[in-house]
Amino acid sequence: MDEEVAQFLADLIDLGFEYRLQQLYQRFEDGQISLGHLANELGLGVRDLYAALESRGLATSNIGARRPRADAAKATPGAA
Secondary structure, eight states, X not given: OHHHHHHHHHHHXXXXXXXXXXXXXXHHHTTXXXXXXXXXXXXXXXXXXXXXXXXXXOOSOOTTOOOOOHHHHHHSTTOO
16 A cells, blocks of 8 residues: 555656646746746756656757747736
């Protein structure tokens, strides 16, 4: 039973990380934050973040980023 609980908790942590990654990646993709900031918020080094993004098939550059959505600008403190 202890192994089941440990596995459940590990899965829960993984889901939380994936959710936070998706939230922050959206901001990165919109050009609101840098790759370094994204890595820092996730507690990763930039090299580890590169590997994490590439393993998920996500771009590691936001050059030519989409313009921030109007609703995203309203939700970001200090945004005009």
